[in-house]
Structures are given as C-alpha cells and as structure tokens.
Amino acid sequence: MFRVKAFCLIEAIHLATGCPRLAGRLIHPAVVCHVHHWTKRSTDSMWSYRTGPNSSGEAGVSALQTKIMEQGELPVLLVNEVGGVRGVLKAHVEFLKKHFHLITMKEFLKNKKHWSKKVQAIYLWWHKPIIDRELLESLPDLKVIANSGVGMDHLDLKLISSFGVKMANAPHAVSSSTADTGMALLLASARRLVEGCQTAVSPDTECFADDLLGDEVTGATLGIIGMGSIGYKIALRAKAFEMKILYHNRNRRTEEEERAVGAIYCTKIEDLLQQSDFVMLVVSLTPQTHKLIGKRELELMKPTATLINISRGPVVDQDALVEALQTGVIKAAALDVTYPEPLPRDHPLLKLKNILITPHLGIKTDKTTRMITEEAVANILAALNGLPIPNEVFP
C-alpha cells in the first residue's frame, strides 16, 4: 500500500512539474495492475482507470501533454477568487495557468451556461468556494475537488461523493510548517515572548525588571494528542529540546517510531493530561474530536500546564476554556485556531492575559503554500487523467 501510495505521489508530482524520468522508472505494469485492484474498491461508476498494463513512464507526462494539446485546450479549473483576502495567491496563478484554464466564481456566475459543462475541477483555497448541492448540480462534468491543506471538516464528503466527484487534500505539504507553528506557540507561550516584546518597546519602560520569568521548555513534559504526521514531526522537534513526550492517538504507533522520538503511549487521555506541562492538540476535526477538550479534560490538566491548539477551533469547548483560563484551572493557552476565525472582537478570549492567539498561520509560509498548490495540482491532474489520486480522501 505504501509503495503504491509513493508511486502515485511521485508519478503525479512529476506530471505536475514535468519531469518524466522518475515517473518512467517507477511505473511497472505489475504495479499498475496492483493499483487498479486497490483503488477499485473505492470507485464510483464515473471513474475509469484508463491506463492499462501497456502504459509506461516515458509515455507518462508527454502522453498527457499530447492528450491535453490534442484536446486543444487546458482543463477548466474553478477557484473562488484570485488575490484579495481569501483568494488563491497571485504568485501561484502562473503555475496554475500552465495546467489549467482558470476561472473564478465571479466569471462562472456571469456566464453559467457557458462554463457549466466545462468545469472539471475545483481548487479550494481557505475553504472557498463553498461546495453545496446547488454548485454540484450546476457542474455536471466536475471530476475532482482539491483542497488546499489537510483539514476536510468544511466539506460534506458524502454529498460530494454522491455526485461521483473525487476529493483530495494536501497532507504532506502542510506537516512541517504546522509542526513548526506548534513549537513556536509552545515556546512563545512558555517564555512570555509577546509580553517581553511589549516591555522592550513600551514608552513606559525605564529598566528591565527581572520579573518576566517564564517556564523552562527543555526537559518539560509534552503531551501530544493526535500523532499523525504533524504530531510526529512535533515529537521529533520536542525531543531535541529533551522534552518527555507522551501521546494519545486512535492507534498506537510502531515501537521503532515511538523509540525514535522517545514517545510514551497513553491509552487513556487522562494519563496524558495529568502528567503534561504542555498539551498540544494535533487531531483532525471529526464528529469524534468535536469538543474533545472540555471542562473535564481541562480540569484533569495540571494548573501549571499550557494548552496549545493547532488543529481546529471546535476541537476545544471554547466556553469551558475561557472559564478555565479565568479561574486558573490551567495556566495558559496558545491557539492558532478558534471558532470562528477571527473571533468576534468582544469575545472573552481576547481579553485574557494568559492567552496567545495567532491568525491561523500554521501553513502560512511562501514555501508551504507553494507546496500545497503543487500537491493539489498533482491530485487534480491525476484525477483528470484517470490515474490513482495521490491524496484521495474518501467519505
């Protein structure tokens, strides 16, 4: 399964970036058949696996490019908007236009009749455009919706699947920069960085009083809730700070994986909460993880502990968090995510002194956003060419 996934990813990425050599080396008729059998179990009637045992890598990209040129036009990709507050990044447009004919929702709505049957793919950026029944009904030839980022909680996966549309996310692109964000929040909160910066520049500062003592991160205990690829990268980083690492996850990792980061599995979340100095939430948002951390969990945490959330706002019961922070049930919190985003300006969380909030910047770097778009394009091209989608998400 792993080899197949790797093959799909490499193949599709090279389709996207135009490097046929690697794809040629890796596609083998046996593997191709293998993939066909593996993916068949999840297919719907619309998906047809068009490459057969005779296809080989060298044909790969050039064949696809020829196919595209034969068709005379690039496939149509719908995005919400370009630039602006939530639009696809302007810096990515050139790359997208290499592979697709790009139209925005505005252009689509202006000329629905013309575009309806042409749109084959949608690229979501910051959860837009909103995928509802109306939109799906108006796009009879839609084959794939590619999400930027890893979270899919904003999509009705069953609904989309019922239209025979495939879905993909971008899990690999996001993991390092999100892990970095988790560590940055942990360190900044522990060492009272923001407070320190304010003191350093405040017009009232006459001397540096030796009273900005923070908590030591080196050697402290970190409890990671959700040990997927992002959680594991956090463990790797935290290990270098000599932190003791506890983790709680649906499934236990292998022994070698645990040993590599010195992580101790806690079957019961309570054990993790009671022992951790820092609790980091790195789960996907699902019905099971909704309000995973509430009054009970906060009360199980040490009163000297800090909660860090880099997953999704609704994983935490926000009202319970406000109360816990106000009454000293826990020491502090650092949130890259809330609900909604941004919080209403009168929200009690904004008034607290023992909280750090950042504007969902987990993936917000030049490099990562570029990698997200590359990963999404690879997913879309695979879907449009009847190949296994590297990061397909099933309902």
Place this chain on the structure above:
Amino acid sequence: MEEQELPYVLIDTIGGTHGVYEDHVEFLKKHFTLITMKEFLENKNHLSEKIKAIYMWWHKPAANQELLHSLPNLKMIVTSGAGVDHLDLKLISSFGVKVANTPFAVSSATADLGMVLMLASARRLVEGCQIAVSPNTEHFAADWLGDEVTGATLGIIGMGSIGYMVAKRAKAFEMKILYHNRNQRKEEEERAVGAIYCKKIEDLLQQSDFVMLVVNLTPQTDKLFGKKELELMKPSATLINISRGPVVDQDALVEALQNGVIKAAALDVTYPEPLPRHHPLLKLKNIIITPHIGSATTSSRRLTMQNMVESILAALNGFPIPNEVIP
C-alpha cells in the same frame, strides 16, 4: 557542639527589581549569613573583615575598586549567568579574589530563547498576535505569509555550549547548520548535529537564512558584527542576537534594517538595556526585541543560585571551584 557562624556573604538586596529572589533566600540562609549592601554600609567597621564572598545577582553589587578595598578577607566573587564582561577580571585577581560564573545553568534556557526568537521572527508571530486581537481585524488575509524554518540554513557564530544546544534543536527542524567558532569542534560533535564548520565567517554569512550570535563578549568580539558582515548576509536573512548587545554595531544594524540589506533582526540583547525610548531600533517594523530574558525561567534561575552556592562553598573550603573563571 560549638556553634559555628555561617560564612558571611555580601548581596545587593532581597526582592525588588533586581534583588536576590525571596524564594531563594531560605536555601541561601542554610549555608550563609547574608549581608545586604545596605546593612554593610551601615556597619562597615564590624562587617568589613567578615565578608568572605560576594553573591553577585544580575551584576549587583558591582565589584569596583572601592568595594574590593573594603573587604580584606574576600575570597570569592560569584556572578549569575554566563557573561563576565561586566567584571574587571584583572582588577579582581589583583586582590587575590577568585571568580566563578554559571554558564551551564543558563545554557538550555538561552538556547531555547534563541530558537523561539528565530521561529517567532520567521513566522511573524508577534505581528500575528497583534492581528488576532486588534479591534480592527475583520478577517485573516490569505497572502500574509512568513518564512519557512524547516529546511532553512542556520549559521551559528559561537559554538560553545549554548551554540551547540541551539544546533541540536535546529537539527530537529531539518535545518542545514553552518558554524563559525574560534576552534573547530570534534568530528563526532559535528556529525551529531550535522554542523558544517566555516573557517571564514564570510562563507557562513553568505549562505545562511538565519544568523545566530552566541559568542561571549570579549575585546575580540566587540562589534564583531558590523556593516561588512551585514552586507555579506543574504538580503532575505535574519540576524538573531542572544549574546551581548555590543557584539553588534547597532548603528550599522539600524541602517541595514532600514535599507533592506538584511530582512529582519531579533535581539534579546542591546546596549544599553533597555534602549533609550527614542532609539531608532524601536521604530523599525522588521525587528523583535526582548528584554534580555535568555535565562529567565524559574528553574534556570534556581539552578543558577544553586551553582553559585556550590562555587562559594568550594572556594571557602579550599576545594576546586566549579565554573571558575580564570582572567
């Protein structure tokens, strides 16, 4: 049993903005009779000959000629933290007084701070916090981006114990690590953190995305980093200083930041501290400054205090002194 007096140790004050911590006093009083500067000055004649050691907490009390003259039986000055640039080591030695510091107690906390300054600067954390709480914020802009830390190149100038700890942490972020130091580290040490030695500081400066200063302040490192060094850095690079303010030519830094010669800076140390409120560094957008909090954690301060006590006790009992500083 004869009741022996605990050795007399001079401190500046207890509590207040820079005094010895109140919650350290109990431990200190187990081993010493503490005399504050105020008490000393009020009763110089009686106390002069009794004081055997000075417990210098964040540079106070200052060990000047006058004080040294008035303490004929002084054996040891122990200073908190790693830096000794505030001490006239030759002068102190001329009085036959030994000196010790606490370099190890502060190293992990300082390395951690170096890392958070780098992460916070790269990912625009402070700015982000301001946006998150600002009354004017209506939405979070999609094109507001920072720089990736994972996989970037970190150049460490000064690979002592703190520099090495920074390297260990940076390695876990898959950073490429270059370093420049008076002496090259052993091969195993280099390999353990994947660090590449740059004999010439220029090589490090030209390749690094982040340059971190982790040197002691000595006459050799004073204004080590000036216009020339800043211009050798990439225009997309960030300078991080967790050593001492005077290691950097501050005027040159202001100019470099104003003109985009380098992208940004993050300073835990400046000269003076704090900067005068009208200083140009405080007006720049591409800088973060913290109030010298490199070692500011409860546990590192406690460990510092304990190390200081050990050094004094060793000196007074004629044992080899841990963390002795030789002039």
